[in-house]
Amino acid sequence: MKDAAVVALDVGGTGMKCALVRPDGTVHHAERHPTRAERGPEAVIGTILDVAEGLAQRARDDGLDPIAAGVAVPGVIDEANGIAVWSSNVGFRDVPLRDLVADRLGLPAALGHDVRVGGVAEARLAAGRGHSHVLFMAIGTGIAAALVVHGVGYGGAHGAAxxxxxxxxxxxxxxxxxxxxxxxxxxxSARSIGRRYAELSGHPGATAFDVVTRAGQGDQLAATVWREAIGTLADGLVICQGLYDVNALVIGGGLAEARDALLDPLREAVRERLTFQRMPDIVRAELGDNAGCIGAALLALDHLEKKTP
Ligand SMILES: [Zn+2]
Structure with a gap:
């Protein structure tokens, strides 16, 4: 029997991360394509379908058996019906993306939320492994999180949790x-931290990466901006811990590239703020940019399992 592969796409506002993922979550092949959302939703859908079809063909060419397709998009997702309800940075409004992909590929397909499926991948296979209750938080241009309980992502009543x-x-x-x-x-967010430092320092275009680098080099203003941002993040995390009581908090997104310069002071700031709440493990995400793709594949496999008696 040929080895199986899942066609996986993680569609973002600027780029699409695409992969062939094996059932154990390892990546066989990865590629990237620009989203070029300014072309409008029809053209973006066309690219998604073309890329997905190309990946299925690539799997066959490599001697693999494509068994399903998983697609992750940002915004509000109706996972049960496979509809991208609202994704402002991709331009989607009520797009039945799951069925479009399934029809084009002739394979069962699933549609999920990018951060939620990424959280599921981290919780099951990577930084949250071994923890029953995981909150994955992606801190980049914006901030979004996903609660994953026993390996299952929590989407909320309207797919907007x-x-x-x-x-x-x-x-x-x-x-x-x-x-x-x-x-x-x-x-x-990484963007807000960069912007704050740019305003105060007069260095236009400064990024969060500049802030943490300069803080490490003794720039007092950068250190202050960084410390304030850590304090604000900790305030947010303490609210989350009060709501969710997780045993692992997995920090991903661009800001996590700061590694210990982020995680060490963040742990300390959270610990200082907790009163009766239990301190979660605060760890860095391990899958990086691949989390969304791997999670989309896991979602497709979950749906496949549900359908097979
Ligand atoms: Zn807001």
Whole structure:
């Protein structure tokens, strides 16, 4: 019997991470394509279908048996019906993406939320392994999270759970893209940290990476901006821990590239703030950019299992 592979796509606002994933979660082949969302949703859907078909063919060429397809997108996802309800940065509104992919490939398909499936992959196979209750938090341009309990992602009643980036931690604070003020992501996302330092230092275009690098080199202003951001993040995490009581908090996204410069002070700041809540393990995500693809494949396999009696 030929080895099986799952066609997996993680579609973001700027790029699509695409892979052939084996049932054990290892990646056989990976490729990237630009999303070019400015072309409009029809064209983006066309690219997704073409890329998925190409991957299925690649699997066959490599002697593998493509058995399913999994697609992850950001925004609000109706996973049960396979519909991308609303993905502003990809331009999707009520797109029945699961069935479109299934029809084109002639394979069973599944559609999931990018951060949620990424969280499932980290919880089952990587940084959250061995923990029953995992909160995966992706901190990049924005901040989003996924609660994973015993390996299953929690989507909420409307497929919109995990929007912890919009918890208000600084009432009356920075304006946020969602329309509110003082949201966690308006103060502590990688973008917000870079912007804050740029404003104060007069270095336009400074990134969070610049901030943590300069803080390490003794730049007092950078150190202050970084410390404040850690404090804000810790405020958000303590709220999450009060809500979810997890045993592992897995930090991913671009900001996690700061590694111990982020995790060490963050653990300390969370510990200082906890009163009666239990301290979770705070660890760095292990799958990096591949989490969404691997998670999309796991979701497709889960759906496959459910259908097989
Ligand atoms: Zn917000």
């Amino acid at each position: 995990g929007e912890v980036g919009h918890i208000v931690v600084r009432p009356g604070g920075n304006p946020c893209g969602c329309g509110a003020r003082g949201c966690l992501e308006a103060h502590a």
